[in-house]
Amino acid sequence: MNPVYYLYLAALLFTIGAAGVLIRRNAIVVFMCIELMLNACNLAFVTFSRMHGNLDGQIIAFFTMVVAAAEVVVGLAIIVTIFRTRHTASVDDASLMKL
Amino acid sequence: MENLIALLVAAPLVGAALLLCGGKRLDRAGHWIGTLLAVASFAVAAVLFADMLGKSAGDRALHQHLFSWIPVGGFRADLAFQLDQLSMTFVLLITGVGSLIHIYSIGYMEHDERRRRFFGYLNLFLAAMLLLVLADNYLLLYVGWEGVGLASYLLIGFWQHKPSAATAAKKAFLVNRVGDVGLSIAIMLMFTTFGTFAFGPVLAATGDTGEGKLTAIGLMLLLAACGKSAQVPLQSWLGDAMEGPTPVSALIHAATMVTAGVYLITRSGAIFNAAPDAQMAVVVVGAVTLLFGAIVGCAKDDIKKALAGSTMSQIGYMILAAGLGPIGYAFAIMHLVTHGFFKAGLFLGAGSVMHGMNDEVDMRRYGGLRRYMPVTFITFGLGYLAIIGFPGLSGFFSKDKIIEAAFAKGGTEGWILGGAALLGAAITAFYMTRVMLMTFFGEKRWDPQEVHPHESPKTMTIPMIVLAVGSVFAGGLFSINDAFVSWLEPVTSFEHGHSPLSATATTTATIVVLLVGAGLAWLMYGRKPVPAVAPRGSLLTRAARRDLLQDDFNHVVLVRGGEHLTRTLVYLDHSLVDGAVNGTAATMGGLSGRLRQLQSGFVRSYAVQMLGGAAVLVAATLLMRGV
């Protein structure tokens, strides 16, 4: 079996995650979907590193994880703050951008 | 010696600067300063004249180059003066009559609180007029040309609080501007044809170029002359110009400025000689105008307007003569000078009459004034005799020569022109007699309670006397063995015309028509009393009262048309040109309004758009690599 299937899997996961971001209204779930997409990317990177036979891909994946961690921390903090003020975690309720 | 020439112009210019910028502190001495400088200019002229007489006819011309004015590429205009016999004649006339009228104005404008400014303007006029006749190239002449236009504008509109005066001034300037366009185009033509527009080279080189160009130049010059000298079709401003103070009418609109056209044509004689068609046009214009002006003069009840009509017609004579070529130039100038004397005198007389009748101008309110203002009567009378060409007075000599020359043109046009000139003489006699009779003879048509006619002060009468003397003797003086003609000959190249009629025949004819005209006038105005209000009059009379409908024509065609044109243009500028721009702006606004709908503010719809964009990018990359 050809490891390129990993890439197909990554693509699939990524797409699913994207769709989730579009469909779900709960901010937390949206975040999870974003994480899913990041992970899909990581998988692709790892596969690439295997493909090229060097570790750079893994490094990138590593950095992605770190960034993802940071992003999650801040994002969740934001969600909590929003929840405190308006008692909902729905992304649709925070639609002040149009003003 | 030639360094004095600049002084001629400088003196009045300094006066103008002093008086116009001096402010109130000069109010008391202003008129004296102005007069003094005018007289000074005359003195310089006299000195130069004397010097010139001392020289032989060949090298009388003086030339003074001050500095190079506009040097750009091949285009060189210099600030340089040229004083030859022709210019000298004008300089003497201008400064002489000018000085007299300055003196006259001291009395005439006594009660005007803006007298200082009046004298400033007069000096400005003198300076510009002298520049006009002294310039050694057409561009500098143009400066003087417009300068006198400005001065006349300021002086016609001197009583600005009168809307009629302001309008008249504007009209005069505008009509003159039309003429000026002609002059400027002529200069451009000269530049493109000869590469220069200085008198010397241009007039020397007329032989080398095609007749077409010369004709064009000639016609343009003629247009300019028409504007300045109030010739048909640009004559309409002269009548209204009488709104100005009478001294102004005398100086600018009788003696000097309006004759600038004659100067221009005479000066450019070489061009016209080489372009017969242009010359023909000149002659026609002259002939038409002399009749036109005469007819208008017959109908006017306003004494100044009547005189204005006469001025028009007399200048018609000059133009006619100038159009006749070498046989006429000298006589044109000669008539110009004599006319300068007697017409100025007549105007000053009219002014004096008005002065005595508290500014009443309607001759139907005059009558029998000879007893109240004898000096005015006598001087005016002498001027009258001069202008109708009474044998022995100056008008007789000059006009008679012109009529003779007109016949001498030869062929049918010779007869036509001569006839026209004769007819003009008759009409002149008629309307001048009319003026004379209505003003000084007949019974009083004014109310002794209101007006107390009285003789004017010395400052006014003396100039009148001097001018009267001039208008009596000048002609005779000039004609003593053709002194005047031979004086001008080096410049204007005189040749004797061969008239089909003998000189005596012409003279008798002139005298006959003169008597006829005068007699007719006496029958109509001398024998039976003049009605105080103008009768309706015949169709011709009514037309003539309205300047033969020329103004109405202008009003309907030019003024109305222009107003409509501008109004439509303003509208179009706002609706069409600007509208196009604003329209684009509006469409943009609408478009953005539509696009605004996409900004729903919902994060997820933005996310959809993002994903769409990403998809497009991926697709693009794939296509690039040619899937």
Place this chain on the structure above:
Amino acid sequence: MNSLAAAASTGEAVQFWILGTVAVTGALCTILMKRAVHSALSLAGTMIVLAVFYLANGAYFLGVVQVVVYTGAIMMLFLFVVMLVGVTAADSLKETLKGQRWLAAGLGIGFGILLIAGIGNASLKEFNGLGEANAGGNVQGLAALIFTKYVFAFEITGALLITAAVGAMVLTHRERTERPASQREQSQARVRAGKQVPPLPAPGVYARHNAVDIPGLLPDGSPSELTVNPTLRGRGQIRDVSGEALAELKALEQRSTEWLGRETEPKPPAAQSPTPAEPKEEASK
């Protein structure tokens, strides 16, 4: 295992197909589950599977990190937040934005197809595995790269993490706007509000037993709700013993009369209030 083959072995293939299915299922559950908790759990599942795949791809360090950081830390963080926000909070899956769902589905599918097409026609045939790359050990290899080639990126990510931590604190920290009320003010407020100023009465206590769920009895023997902890009250777990106490008293009198041998006039069962009945059941609970 160090000499990871370029082409995957059959074992790996099997593993791939099984776990891949699991991963996709997990992902789908993540986006389809109503309750956020379930989404979180299924995502965790997917991540563990991915960890395994990392290992299979020779990224041992990453595999472990994936388990520790992602599944261990991040997902737990998610769960905490979910609890904060409310475990029960389940958002209805019915769409509010017009056409959003179809757009999303369409775009998702299209995008996926594009990606897969891209991968498909990319020439990814030869795999030169991680044999020599991992020769000195995967972790050492990574470390060597991180601290040499990517050292700046590494430093910057460190800064990023600190910033993130500070940011999180700033965001969640709530500033006290007004001075805390002193005890005196609190008491005054309480009096003004007409609340119960003295301590509440204690629950009923008997020689036989001592329980917080037994209300104290008022002089007329009826139970006083105040004496019971509000939580128990809220749950309705009050053991009312007043009924049986009366019943026992009655029985005692009965026996004494029998003992003294006097006839008794029958009493109306007025005192028999309906209340005693329920306490019994309650007690039986």
Place this chain on the structure above:
Amino acid sequence: MSFPLLTATAVVPAVGAVATAALPAAKRTAAKWVALSFSLATFVLALVIAIRFTPGAKGPFQLTESHAWIADFGVRYELGVDGIAVALIALTALLIPFVILAGWHDADPLEETRPNRRWRPTQGFFALILAVEAMVVISFEATDVFLFYLFFEAMLIPMYFLIGGFGDGAGEHGEEQAATQRSYAAVKFLLYNLAGGLIMLAAVIGLYAATADQLGAGTFSLPQIVEARAAGHLHLGAGTERLLFLGFFFAFAVKAPLWPLHTWLPNAMGESTSPVAVLITAVVDKVGTFAMLRFCIQLFPEASKWATPVILILALISVLYGALLAVGQRDIKRLIAYASISHFGFIILGIFAMTSQGQGGATLYMVNHGISTAALMLVAGFLISRRGSRLIADYGGVQKVAPVLAGTFLIGGLATLSLPGLAPFVSEFLVLVGTFSRYPVIGIIASAAIVLAALYVLVLYQRTMTGPVKAEVRKMPDLRVRELVVVAPLIALLLFLGVYPKPLTDLVNPAVEHTLSVVDKQDPKPDVHVDATTGGSRPGHATHGDDAEAAK
């Protein structure tokens, strides 16, 4: 490289702008004086430039400065002046002090507004004026296309605020609507010029690409490009060259309003205060015509020749159109604005007639029009500030109550109708001659504007100044000392340059010759060759000869 004179001339006003803006709100008068002194310093520097500049010298540009700036794109900080630039810099530096003096009280906050630390309109007004001066000066000096473009566009920012922020409170329908109209005018000004500028930007980039393609290293330097073209290294294809030319020309045609891109000017000049109006028409718009002369023609000679007929027609249209619309205006300032459109038509006519008279005249015209319009507009501003109305119909008989004001107004008007003896006549006649000698018909039609100019000026003068005195103007005071100080020098200058324009022509001629040599056009020769020196073979001719030599 000695003292960087050109840079200094641009920097001084910039510094002045900062200094003025920095002054606290209370120091209003101080701000005015600071601004004035800085503008005067700039004028002194401009004079130094004019003195240090030697007209006959070799090479197109002098006092050049050149420093690498954005090396990657071959953008250099390259300054240099030819005669035309010197004349225009002098004009700018000369006018700004008068503008500041004339606007002395235009930006004073209203009485009822409470003094406030942040609210400093006066400082802002004068700082903006100085900023505009700095930018204008440097765009006159720049010989690097990119550098020029930068300031050509940056100019819009201060101008926008000057137009939109300060009004003369003489609106037809009260202050509120005046404010809205003002902002409308400002936005219109901005959009028009931005549109032009963006198209030009495209052309600038295109030029860079073309040079980079053919010269190896791309450059924006005007002298280099001209040189390369002369040496034959650079051959833009006809198509490219025309496109680039149009890109440049469009921007300049907007800036120097050429029909039909003129409609922003009447609004901008009508709504803004008269000093700002002067700034627009006398200073900023000149950059447009100047740039046509320096960049359009020199960078794209072939395309210029190709486009000449159309441009001449457009210019002719704006000459007549502007004059006719001026006749039809009811608002003094709008009238002057349309008059300016007509005059800009003349300037462009002269530039593209491609004769030494035409271009020399056009350059003189830029200077003279600057001075004459400044005189007329500023006096009109004084008039308007007295009566509080811009409508011609609201005036009448002013001449009687304020003769000096009327006199100066008349002189300004006469200059506008280019009366001989005043400076504009020289330039207008040169333009006409220059045009006529190559395109007689256009020349003749254009000279009709002589009459129209007289018409609108005299109508304006008659309606406002003459006739019976209106009740509203009866109390009108005559010119104050400050106002006289503003107007008198301008009028004196008009008279002087009318009588003795030689210094200016000597300055300009070599530059014009150079431009024409780039386009390689010769003046048409007259049919008859007579010796062109005036005076022919008369006495005095000799003297003239020497002093012509002396003048050289």
